Amino acid sequence: MWKCERVIGADLDVEEVLGVYRASTLAERRPVDDVERFTRMLAGANLVVVARTEDGRLIGIARSITDGAYSTYLGDLAVDVAHQGQGVGRELIRVTREEVPEAKLVLLAAPAAVDYYPHVGFTRHESAWTLNRLK
Numbered sequence: 001m002w003k004c005e006r007v008i009g010a011d012l013d014v015e016e017v018l019g020v021y022r023a024s025t026l027a028e029r030r031p032v033d034d035v036e037r038f039t040r041m042l043a044g045a046n047l048v049v050v051a052r053t054e055d056g057r058l059i060g061i062a063r064s065i066t067d068g069a070y071s072t073y074l075g076d077l078a079v080d081v082a083h084q085g086q087g088v089g090r091e092l093i094r095v096t097r098e099e100v101p102e103a104k105l106v107l108l109a110a111p112a113a114v115d116y117y118p119h120v121g122f123t124r125h126e127s128a129w130t131l132n133r134l135k
Helices: 014-024 035-044 088-099
Strands: 002-007 047-053 058-066 071-079 104-106
Touching: 002 058, 002 088, 014 035, 014 058, 014 071, 035 058, 047 088, 058 088, 071 088, 088 104
Parallel strands: 071 104
Antiparallel strands: 002 047, 047 058, 058 071
8 A cells, every 4th residue: 555645855865756757657758867957856846745655665756836826737747657557646636736725736748648637637728838948
């Protein structure tokens, strides 16, 4: 079994988190080879929820940025593929929403996850826009 809880991103072991990203396939779209940048990503998220097995092994993470009142951007939802299909992602989302119940949850889905999000209650939004980073 496993449980989810809110944590402080900067307090996490970055190598342990990188292991989950790699085991979830999210590493394909995140800077996992740039540990300094990835460390800043964890520290900069003000709402982080993790899933751990009973023996303490990290199996999932939801990394978000929120104002706590109107919007929460769920930047990353990563679950070790060995634990996918067991409700871990759904529980990470539920705990994230409970932490900021007044805020709308917004995310950009990875291409492989496009079909997952409607399954857990998300609605497609046709007017999202992005600008790539400068460097």
